[in-house]
Amino acid sequence: MITPETLVFDDKSEMIATAARRFVDLVTHAQSERGVASVVLTGGSNGIAILRALAADSGGIDWGRVELFWGDDRFVPADDPERNYGQACDALLDHVPVDPARVHQMAPSDGVFGDDIEAAAEDYADVLMKVGTGAVPHFDLHLLGMGGEGHINSLFPHTAATAESEKTVVAVEDSPKPPPRRITLTLPVVNRAKSVWFLVTGEDKAEAVAAAHMGAHAADWPCAGAHGTDETVWFVDRPAAARI
Numbered sequence: 001m002i003t004p005e006t007l008v009f010d011d012k013s014e015m016i017a018t019a020a021r022r023f024v025d026l027v028t029h030a031q032s033e034r035g036v037a038s039v040v041l042t043g044g045s046n047g048i049a050i051l052r053a054l055a056a057d058s059g060g061i062d063w064g065r066v067e068l069f070w071g072d073d074r075f076v077p078a079d080d081p082e083r084n085y086g087q088a089c090d091a092l093l094d095h096v097p098v099d100p101a102r103v104h105q106m107a108p109s110d111g112v113f114g115d116d117i118e119a120a121a122e123d124y125a126d127v128l129m130k131v132g133t134g135a136v137p138h139f140d141l142h143l144l145g146m147g148g149e150g151h152i153n154s155l156f157p158h159t160a161a162t163a164e165s166e167k168t169v170v171a172v173e174d175s176p177k178p179p180p181r182r183i184t185l186t187l188p189v190v191n192r193a194k195s196v197w198f199l200v201t202g203e204d205k206a207e208a209v210a211a212a213h214m215g216a217h218a219a220d221w222p223c224a225g226a227h228g229t230d231e232t233v234w235f236v237d238r239p240a241a242a243r244i
């Protein structure tokens with residue numbers, strides 16, 4: 001496994017600005033190599049902050065050639081402010097010329113599958129296979145936020161979703177963090193990404209950051225189970241880095 005790169009910043013705005021610049025470099029490089037870049041977005045404070053920074057300046061990114069996915073979303077109605085997809089639209093996607101056919105949101109609870117969260121999760125697994133023409137894509141980048149107990153996407157400690165080794169997408173019915181119903185990519189899918197970046201701030205995250213850096217078990221600290229095939233980068237502020 002590749003040794004993670006850990007970048008510690010004095011403040012959050014400096015961290016987000018650096019991550020946004022690296023995002024531009026990574027995506028434009030992928031586009032020049034392969035035509036289309038694939039990126040998995042995340043929710044949470046920093047996952048949305050980087051999108052706002054990109055709305056202000058996205059350099060030479062051709063947004064029409066970015067395939068966008070979500071690492072997780074909350075299974076709530078489409079207009080619920082808790083939706084990671086809706087927050088991403090407000091922060092970035094409504095302001096740049098994305099190709100709607102390349103924007104792959106997870107279904108909301110009032111979408112085509114209605115309240116059937118299992119059907120919605122299976123549909124997203126199909127989407128991954130279809131876009132990857134028969135295999136889950138090796139995403140160019142998977143962004144991750146992280147909770148204080150080490151959750152990433154909607155993979156919480158000591159849950160079946162975190163232990164999942166076969167399915168690519170699962171439904172979560174009892175998330176300890178509200179709202180309780182969510183859809184999430186699983187660790188085997190996260191770990192297909194070439195680059196996995198964590199965006200983490202705050203001293204309440206310091207124990208989880210330290211656990212991941214000390215090689216904890218993913219069951220205990222899901223963040224410890226996420227790695228890119230080419231790089232794993234931790235963007236952390238000083239309080240979050242306090243215990244490493």
Ligand SMILES: O=C1O[C@H](COP(=O)(O)O)[C@@H](O)[C@H](O)[C@H]1O
Binds near residue numbers: 046074148
């Ligand atoms: O519930 C969620 O939380 C994580 C982390 O959020 P943060 O606000 O503590 O940074 C987020 O990455 C995930 O997508 C989201 O659904």
